[in-house]
Amino acid sequence: MCSSFVGARVTRVVALLLSATAFACGGSGSSSNGITSPAPPPPVASGSTHSLTITNNHFSPGSDSVTAGSMLTWTWNTCTGDGYGGMSCGSHSVQFDDAGPSSAIMSSGTFSRTFAVAGIYTYHCAVHGAAMSGTITVQ
Numbered sequence: 067m068c069s070s071f072v073g074a075r076v077t078r079v080v081a082l083l084l085s086a087t088a089f090a091c092g093g094s095g096s097s098s099n100g101i102t103s104p105a106p107p108p109p110v111a112s113g114s115t116h117s118l119t120i121t122n123n124h125f126s127p128g129s130d131s132v133t134a135g136s137m138l139t140w141t142w143n144t145c146t147g148d149g150y151g152g153m154s155c156g157s158h159s160v161q162f163d164d165a166g167p168s169s170a171i172m173s174s175g176t177f178s179r180t181f182a183v184a185g186i187y188t189y190h191c192a193v194h195g196a197a198m199s200g201t202i203t204v205q
Contacts, residue, residue: 118200119143122156125191125200132181134204139178140169159192168192 114133118140119126130138145155155173162168162179164187169177171192181187181204191198 115139117141120158120160120191122146122158123191123194123198125160125189125198128199129201129203131203131205134182134184135180136204137178137180138202139176141176142172142174144173157193158198160189161192162187162189164188 114136116130116132116136116138118130118138120140120142122144125140132138140160142155142158144158145153148154157171157173159171160169160177160179166187167179168189181202184204187202187204189200189202190196
């Protein structure tokens with residue numbers, strides 16, 4: 067009787083020590099044997115967001131290099147003062163040569179496009195043609 071009492075007590079002490087060790091080590095996962103393991107790291111997001119500016123007759127930057135999955139946003143900044151308190155805004159567009167999504171001709175606002183596939187994407191302003199063009203390289 068004494069030996070079974072001691073055996074049960076030793077088993078409980080070992081179980082308590084294992085639990086305390088797992089808790090102190092910061093384990094957050096568990097397994098069927100009661101020993102904890104750390105949780106896996108969160109997934110890393112792919113792609114990124116890049117901003118480009120449209121000014122009068124110019125894309126800035128004129129070329130950009132991004133990773134697949136990146137979203138680019140063009141922002142119109144084409145309005146200038148006329149010297150008399152009024153504003154004059156030029157109309158431009160982002161027209162892709164690959165027939166992918168393109169913007170309307172407009173004088174303010176934003177346009178975004180996500181590039182999922184690697185390649186070289188050329189674009190231009192539908193109003194100004196090749197005189198106002200840009201390139202996106204997707205790796």
